[in-house]
Amino acid sequence: MAEFEPKIIGFLCNWCSYAGADLAGVSRYQYPPDIRIIRVMCSARVDPMIVLTLFKEGADGILIGGCHIGDCHYISGNYHTEKRVYVVKKLMEKAGLEVERFRLEWISASEGEKFAKTVTEFTEKIMELGPSKVGEDPELTNRMGAAVDASLDFRIRSLLGHEVGMIENGNVYGETKTEEEMRNIIDIAIEDEFRRSLILGVTSSKPASAKELSQIANLPTERIVEHIATLRQKNLLAIDHVDGMTPYYVALRVGGD
Amino acid sequence: MEQPEQPAETPGETEEQPPETPAEPGSEDLRIGVFVCHCGTNIGGFVDVPSVVEYTKTLPDVVFATGNLYSCAEDGLASIRDAIKEHKLNRVIVASCTPRTHGPLFQGVCEEAGLNKYLFEFANIREQCSWVHMKEKEEATEKAKDLVRSAVAKAALLVPQEEMKVDVVPRSLVIGGGVAGLSAALSLAGQRFDVHLVEKESELGGFTRNLNSLYLGEKSAEETIKPLIDRVMSHENITVHLNSQVGDVSGFIGNFDTTIVSNGSSQEVKVGTIIIATGALEYLPDGLYGYGMYDNVVTLTEFEILCKSHKLPKVNKVAFIQCVGSRGQDKSYCSRICCVISIKNALYLTEKYAELMGDDGAERVEVGVSVPEIASRRRRRRRMAVAEGAGAPAAAPMGGPEITIFNRDVMTYGANHEVYYNEAREKRIRFVRYTPENRPKVTQEGDKLAVTYYHETLKTERKLLADMVVLATPLVAPPDAAKLSKMLKVPIGRDGFFLEAHVKLRPIDFATDGIFVCGTARGPADITESVAQGLGTASRAAIPMARGFIQAEAILAQVDPQICTGCGTCVANCPYGAIRMTEEGVAEVLAAACKGCGCCGATCPEKAITMMNYTDDQLLAQGRSILQGAL
Numbered sequence: 001m002a003e004f005e006p007k008i009i010g011f012l013c014n015w016c017s018y019a020g021a022d023l024a025g026v027s028r029y030q031y032p033p034d035i036r037i038i039r040v041m042c043s044a045r046v047d048p049m050i051v052l053t054l055f056k057e058g059a060d061g062i063l064i065g066g067c068h069i070g071d072c073h074y075i076s077g078n079y080h081t082e083k084r085v086y087v088v089k090k091l092m093e094k095a096g097l098e099v100e101r102f103r104l105e106w107i108s109a110s111e112g113e114k115f116a117k118t119v120t121e122f123t124e125k126i127m128e129l130g131p132s133k134v135g136e137d138p139e140l141t142n143r144m145g146a147a148v149d150a151s152l153d154f155r156i157r158s159l160l161g162h163e164v165g166m167i168e169n170g171n172v173y174g175e176t177k178t179e180e181e182m183r184n185i186i187d188i189a190i191e192d193e194f195r196r197s198l199i200l201g202v203t204s205s206k207p208a209s210a211k212e213l214s215q216i217a218n219l220p221t222e223r224i225v226e227h228i229a230t231l232r233q234k235n236l237l238a239i240d241h242v243d244g245m246t247p248y249y250v251a252l253r254v255g256g257d
Numbered sequence: 258m259e260q261p262e263q264p265a266e267t268p269g270e271t272e273e274q275p276p277e278t279p280a281e282p283g284s285e286d287l288r289i290g291v292f293v294c295h296c297g298t299n300i301g302g303f304v305d306v307p308s309v310v311e312y313t314k315t316l317p318d319v320v321f322a323t324g325n326l327y328s329c330a331e332d333g334l335a336s337i338r339d340a341i342k343e344h345k346l347n348r349v350i351v352a353s354c355t356p357r358t359h360g361p362l363f364q365g366v367c368e369e370a371g372l373n374k375y376l377f378e379f380a381n382i383r384e385q386c387s388w389v390h391m392k393e394k395e396e397a398t399e400k401a402k403d404l405v406r407s408a409v410a411k412a413a414l415l416v417p418q419e420e421m422k423v424d425v426v427p428r429s430l431v432i433g434g435g436v437a438g439l440s441a442a443l444s445l446a447g448q449r450f451d452v453h454l455v456e457k458e459s460e461l462g463g464f465t466r467n468l469n470s471l472y473l474g475e476k477s478a479e480e481t482i483k484p485l486i487d488r489v490m491s492h493e494n495i496t497v498h499l500n501s502q503v504g505d506v507s508g509f510i511g512n513f514d515t516t517i518v519s520n521g522s523s524q525e526v527k528v529g530t531i532i533i534a535t536g537a538l539e540y541l542p543d544g545l546y547g548y549g550m551y552d553n554v555v556t557l558t559e560f561e562i563l564c565k566s567h568k569l570p571k572v573n574k575v576a577f578i579q580c581v582g583s584r585g586q587d588k589s590y591c592s593r594i595c596c597v598i599s600i601k602n603a604l605y606l607t608e609k610y611a612e613l614m615g616d617d618g619a620e621r622v623e624v625g626v627s628v629p630e631i632a633s634r635r636r637r638r639r640r641m642a643v644a645e646g647a648g649a650p651a652a653a654p655m656g657g658p659e660i661t662i663f664n665r666d667v668m669t670y671g672a673n674h675e676v677y678y679n680e681a682r683e684k685r686i687r688f689v690r691y692t693p694e695n696r697p698k699v700t701q702e703g704d705k706l707a708v709t710y711y712h713e714t715l716k717t718e719r720k721l722l723a724d725m726v727v728l729a730t731p732l733v734a735p736p737d738a739a740k741l742s743k744m745l746k747v748p749i750g751r752d753g754f755f756l757e758a759h760v761k762l763r764p765i766d767f768a769t770d771g772i773f774v775c776g777t778a779r780g781p782a783d784i785t786e787s788v789a790q791g792l793g794t795a796s797r798a799a800i801p802m803a804r805g806f807i808q809a810e811a812i813l814a815q816v817d818p819q820i821c822t823g824c825g826t827c828v829a830n831c832p833y834g835a836i837r838m839t840e841e842g843v844a845e846v847l848a849a850a851c852k853g854c855g856c857c858g859a860t861c862p863e864k865a866i867t868m869m870n871y872t873d874d875q876l877l878a879q880g881r882s883i884l885q886g887a888l
Contacts, residue, residue, distance in 0.1 A: 007884055011876075014357070022355045025384030033396040036403050036883040037385050038876060039356065041812065045855030045871055054880040074854035075758070075768050075832040084859065116389070154824075157862035161826035 006060040006126040008035040010119070011051075013043045015073035016108050017065025023112030031116040032123040035063065042066070043104075044077035048088045048151040051102065055092070056144040058135050061101045061126040063118070068106040078106065083160055087190060091150055094194045095143035098129055139216075142201055149197035156189050195219060196227050200236060200251040207240035207248035287318035289412055290346035291405060292337055294328040294353030296383055301326075303387040305398040309352070312402045316409050320344055328353050334366050341370035348412040352380035352405050373417035375811060375870060380408040403883055410882035414875045418811035423849040425511035426529035427451065427802045432503055432741070435463020436784050437776025438534030439485045440791030441798075446494035448799050453526050454489065455498045455517055461486045463536050464777065465784060467558050469565035472601040473673060473785075479565075481784075498524075506531070506744050509835070509850040510771025511807055530771045530798035531745065533755055534791060535738060537777035540582045540730035541635070547699040553706055553725045554699060557598055559631050560727045564605065568628050569613055572658065572724035576708045577603060578697060579664040583731035585693060590752055592731030592781040596668045599729045600677045603660045603686045610658050661687040661721060663697050663710060699726055732781040746834030747772055754780045765793045769834045770807070770850060773797050812853035812870045818843045820865035827857035827866060 012018040018039050024031070040046060043066030051062050064085065066078040085104045092099045103125075105118050134144050150156060163182050170176035177185070198217050202208055210228060214221040228249060231237035240250035291313045295301030306324045313322040321344040325333045328351055340346060349372065351363045356379035364374035382401040390397040427450050431442045434456030442452045460466070468478035489495055501519035508514045513531055517524045539558045542548045548556070553570075555563070557577075563569040577599045583592050606613065662681075667688060669678045682688070690713050691697055697710035705722040712719045734753030742749040747767040748756040755774045758766040765773050775790035776782060782790065801807050814836070816827075823842040835850035836857060844865070846857075855868035864873075 007886070009880055009883055018355075019357060022357060022381075022384040025355075025386075025388035028388055028391065030391060031389055033386075033390040033393055033400050036400065036407060037381070038407065038879045038883075039379075039381075040855065040871055040876070042854035042856060045859055045868060046876075047859040047873060050873060050876050050880065053877060054884065057881060058884050059880070074852060074856065077832070077854050077856050080830060080856050080860065152864065154862040157860060158824060158826055161830050161860040161862065165829045 004127065004131055006034045006123065006131070007058065008061040008063065008123060008126060009054060009059055010035050010037045010063040010065060011040055011043065011046045012037055012065040012107075013045075013067060013073070013077075014039055014041050016067035016071065017043070017105075017115065019109035020065070020107040020111045020115040023109065024116045025112075027112045029113055029116035031119040034123050034126075035119050042072070042074045042077040043081040044072075044074065044084075046081065046084070048084050048091070049148060051088050052091060052144065052148045052151050055097060055101070055132070056134060056141065056148055058132060059101075060129075060132045061103070061122060063122055064102075064104045065107045065115070065118075066104070068108055071108065079164070083163055087151065087156060087160060087186070090187070090190045091147035091194060094150075094190070095147040096140055097132070097134065097144060097147075100125055100129060101132065142216075143198060146194055146198035146201045149201065150190065150193040153189075153193040153197070156186070156193055159186050159189055192227070192230075195223075196231055196236075199224070199227055199231060199249075203237065203249050204251040204253075207250045209243075209246045209248050211246070213249075285347065287348060287413055288320045288344065288346050289316075289318045289348040289350065289409055290321040290337075290340055290344060291316075291319055291350045291352065291409065292323060292325050292328055292333075292340075293382075293401075293405070294325050294333070294351065296327065296353055296387075300353065300383050300387040300401075303391050303394055303397050304382060304401045305394065308398055309382075309401045309405060313405050313409070316406055318348075318413055319409060321346060325353075329359055329362060334362075337363070337366050338370045341367065341372055347372065348376050348378070348415060350378045350380060350405065350408045350412055352382045352401065352408065354383040355379070355381050355385075375418040376412070376415050378408045378412040378415065380404045403886075406885075407879045407882045410878040411875045414872065414878055415870070418869055420811040421809040421848050422806050423511050423809055424806050425801045425804070426513075426527050427805070428453070428526070428528045429530045429532060429798050429802065430455065430503070430513070430515055430517075430526065430528040431532045431534060433463065433534035433536050433776070433778065434458075434461040434489075434497070434499075435534060435536045435776060435787070436465050436482060436485065437536070437778070437787040437791035437794075438463070438532070439482070439489050440788045441532045441534060441775060441795040442489055442495050443485070443492065444792050444795035445799060446489075446492045448795075448803070449494065450799065450802055452492075452495045453498065453515075453517065453528065454495055455501045455503055457500065457502050459500050461489060461497065461499075464539075467539075467562055467565075469561040470601060470605050471784065472597055472677060477565075503741065503744065507837070509847040510769075510801060511849060513771065529802050530773070532791075532794045532798055533741065533745070533747070533772065533774040533778050534776045534794075535735060535741060535778045537732035537754075537781065538735050540588065540733045542582045542728050542730050545581055545586070546578055546697070546726060546728055547701070547706070548728060551699070551701050551706060551726075553723075555631070555725065555727055557595065557602065557727055557729050559634070560602055560725075562630050562634070563628065564602075564609075564613070566628075566630050567613075568630070570725075571614055574659045574721065574723045575603075575606065575661075575725045575727060576697075576706075576721060576723040577660070577662040577727045577729060578699075578708075579662065579667075579729045581728040581730045584665065586696075588731050588733065588752060590731070590781075591668070593668060593670065594781055594783045595729040595731065596664070597671075597674050597677060597783075599662055599727070600667075600669065600681045600686070602727070603662060603681055604677065604684065606658050606660065607684050607686065659687075661689055661708075661723075663689050663691050663708070665691060665693065732777055734778075738778065745769070745772055747774075752780075754778065765790055765797060768832050771798075771801065807849060809848045810851060810853045812868075813848055813851040814846045814853070814855065814857050815867045815869060816844045816846055817865045817867070818845075820863050822863050822865075824862055826860050826862055830856050830860045832856070 072078040089099045107115050166177045214224045239247045310324045367377045368374050431438045431454045442454045446452050504516035504518040506515045511529045513528050547554045669675050695711040700707045708721040750756040757764050758768045773794035775794040776787035821843040827836045835847045839845045858866040858868035
């Protein structure tokens, strides 16, 4: 195999980081040529699903660039970006993909040098990590699939969307949560939904028993059984057949298409 | 070749016949044209442009690709224009510099050639390629190919967008009839806009009505604002709603539907802009320095009311205490105008002492709660009965008052205000400093108030027997500001004051277009500042109303009502209040208010929101095309 040429994608916000990258060019700051930039209006546009999907499909590194906190062209967009980055990293961790492959950096329109430096450092880091194992390692690929599915889960997305509001204004009953409490709630949601997505992912191709799922998900059987119960309640999972005393589960397709 | 007079049935020169106007992708054949710019040697010197062009020709749906020496020069632009027509291109990509500087230029060329400008896509191969990889021609060329391929992948999914024009109703709603609101209303009315001025009290004037004298002004507060009120009341373009409140607001810039509630009846008014001038209240320092316990402990504003209504009792020794309830005692902020107001009142008392204490025939009454003006005011604010207090009026020997101002530090900011401080010192007004660790204490001693304080210079505890103690308390946000903030979907800060869009550059705007804020509603301010801000908001509000329309962004969010479950996450995340829930319980984007950041789309738990021009599909297509590598 030829020398490793990492595939790095940079999502940059139009107003700060993309302008910072332009300034790096105008100033002729040289940096490694492996990054490919995709322009978005705001870093908050970058859905966790997009980042995780691209990792699942073989990206070696993904960089998100946004305006500094307090400087967002859209007032509070980068604040939301930060919250989403947390979820992406958590899911990468659960899936077993190195979280260092994903980086968020605040780069203003005047920080051309910082942009060049960030890309240089990030490329070096990716070179050090080597090519992503996604695709080669079927288990990692499965788990990344589960991470993508979890990033589309209603509960996680809804919690994420309401995090700031819950801390500052409280829910409809006027109860507020501290930042730490909210993080705990979100962490639990990420853990649950990742495991459930994994169960659904595995059983969508082939029926599996709780014991098999417990091995794949690396989780005690009793926790797997809890997830199975929840998924069956939601009508997402059903018993395919029973082998002796052991039920085998299969994911149900729901929705239109 | 061009046959402008010929109808459409003329046989085409190419085998494909694309429709005149491009429609949804898939409903027509894609015909992508790519123009790769040399930019002289800026790109051409570091990227093998001919090889990029040849590569581009192999990409799916690309029907035309060429190199240009300078795409942005007139002949370059003409070649793009001609190629669009000649090759019936329905997507155009220029691979050159940056969309931040040259995007609008090339979009304009597309429009001239009859192509919707949102069917144009940029590939940045100069700032983000040739200029930053000057020593790696081979890699830079490969990168340029990748960037073009990624742009082609996105272009294939582009759909035409229309920029919507929204009419602006030339009418403004001004909430609050204090000096800020009055100034804003008069300015707008003078520019021939209709103004509806809503005031919750039974008369105009706001907080200034409480005041007696004004600093830097010869006239009394009343004489100063009377002409302003008269002009507003008689202006043909201003409708004044007294005893009224805003009941409901919906809509967006140019088209707000508002409900004004007056005495139980309500009236619908459609306005284009809204100005918040709801003002502030004086902090009531219950429990501090004997306020509420001793009759002769009053606030600064109460002191002014006493002076104004000629009901100041005979006092000789008066103590002012600054920073009561502010700067960490309760509120965290400095109300900043109280220093100069205390000095103003101390000087007023000194100068008018003979007149105020003399035999002018006016009946002298006891101070504090037994003065009806003060009593009703306190009752109204607290909604609780105040015990009737007694206490004989202090006998005030003539000759001049002895005034002490207890302060943490005196701030007479502004161009001319330090003069007051100097004058106060000349007039023998004493300034005694205290620290937050050693605040003065006020107790009753006979018919006097004893102010016990620690003298920072003498390092001893001292006592001052005063006839009256005046507390300088901060301006605080009225409790109903929170309600208005929710109604208008504009933010208030930690202290309850309205929060502007940008602390430096947009001090009277909100992020939400068409709503502005002035006066003490956005923080403590004096009359000069409130008027300036009022005039400022009038000028800001006049811009869209004078133009008559606003051009809405074409890059905006779209909600699919079939998928939306009405969870409201997008509403909570939109910084512009540009999403509302319809009566059917689904989210709806207000095109005129949406700025196109896409935050809602990336949050929507049901993925019901599409961010036009930056859709998930388009971003994923770009990303996937990059990952796929050169073929």
